[in-house]
Amino acid sequence: MKLFEKITNPREIRRKLGMNQQEFWTKIGVTQSGGSRYESGRDMPKPVRELLRLVHMEQVDLSKVKREDFEIVEYMKRAHADLYKSMKKAVRSAHKETGSNVH
Known part of the structure; x- marks a missing residue:
């Protein structure tokens, strides 16, 4: 699902x-x-749709996310793109191995 994409059936x-x-x-x-x-x-307003997507579809626990986490990710993407891509690939691989849907 794309960022702010229309969620057609939140009840479902x-x-x-x-x-x-x-x-x-x-x-x-x-x-x-x-x-x-x-x-x-x-x-639904766009912010509500995005929160629904993050919390209920992507299974992000917002209570654990800090602003600094986003800053670290953005810094890593910019300054260490290869390391970021490698870590992203490793996380996806680990999810496949465990059958986890958590992002």
Whole structure:
């Protein structure tokens, strides 16, 4: 899924994860009633779509992510592109070996 891509059915994502509306939407800072409106077809703002993608589809634990983490990644991409690519490849390989979906 591309950054800010239209999420057509958040209810389907929530059900596949086996979560109720309160659990699902609260995890990204949306009220249950707001989430219910999105599940009924109301357009989601881009930031909400991206949070949904990161938290529920990419399985990113936002409580563990710090600004410094992004700064390190950007620095590594810029200053040590080969090392970054090598590490990215190693992580993908490890996920395949363990069957993990976590990014």
